[in-house]
Amino acid sequence: MSADLPPLSRSVEDYLKVIYALSEQGAAASTSGIASTLDVQPASVSGMIKRLAESGYVQHIPYRGVKLTDQGTREALRIVRRHRVLETYLSQRLGYSWDDVHDEAERLEHAASDELIDRMATALEDPRHDPHGAPIPTRSGDVETTDHPSLAEVEAGERVRIRAVRDDDSDRLRYMEARGLLPGVLLKVEARAPFNGPVTVRVGGEDGVAQTVGHGLATRIRVAPDEPENPS
Ligand SMILES: [Zn+2]
Structure with a gap:
């Protein structure tokens, strides 16, 4: 479906991914939020952002920042899919621990083709x-909603x-794993x-630690x- 689209540059991919992540909770992504996440x-x-808007990937929301267009969202989800399939493959098939896969996936996501990612996903039975725990977008660009509250908001x-x-x-991931927060x-x-x-919690339920x-x-x-x- 997207085989004939030209590959995006690495920095365009990083911007789209960051704008997607910042706006996942519903708000627009601010310039300062993007700058601090990308450390630029x-x-x-x-x-x-001007270039991305000219290419039709983002839309300005006055005083708030930017939002991905439908085209921008499609591209962002392709990158997010690459990242998350890579992390899953590294962890399930190559013995990486969950605290080790992110940096490797950050590098590989720009080099891997959608074909390779689809084959990895198939090998892992999609x-x-x-x-x-983050949802993996499907080949066709559908993704589970992620508007779950944080633990800090629970009564x-x-x-x-x-x-x-x-x-x-x-x-942080190692710290959490050692405490059973998975x-x-x-x-x-x-x-x-x-x-x-x-917040004080019992891990595993009422009788937990x-x-x-x-x-x-x-x-x-x-x-x-x-x-x-649900089985996943
Ligand atoms: Zn990651």
């Missing part, structure tokens, strides 16, 4: 989530299941301190109310 100067972000007394965790910091795990929220204080999760970490853990799990 706001002035160079403005230049690139996984629906990457090792961090005491609720039972939730971890859906996804942020994948961009290996040390996608699919059930949490009973025991207490939530006010003023962005820590109590863990204190700082606010910063809790905002990086996406959860959903506990329901019978």
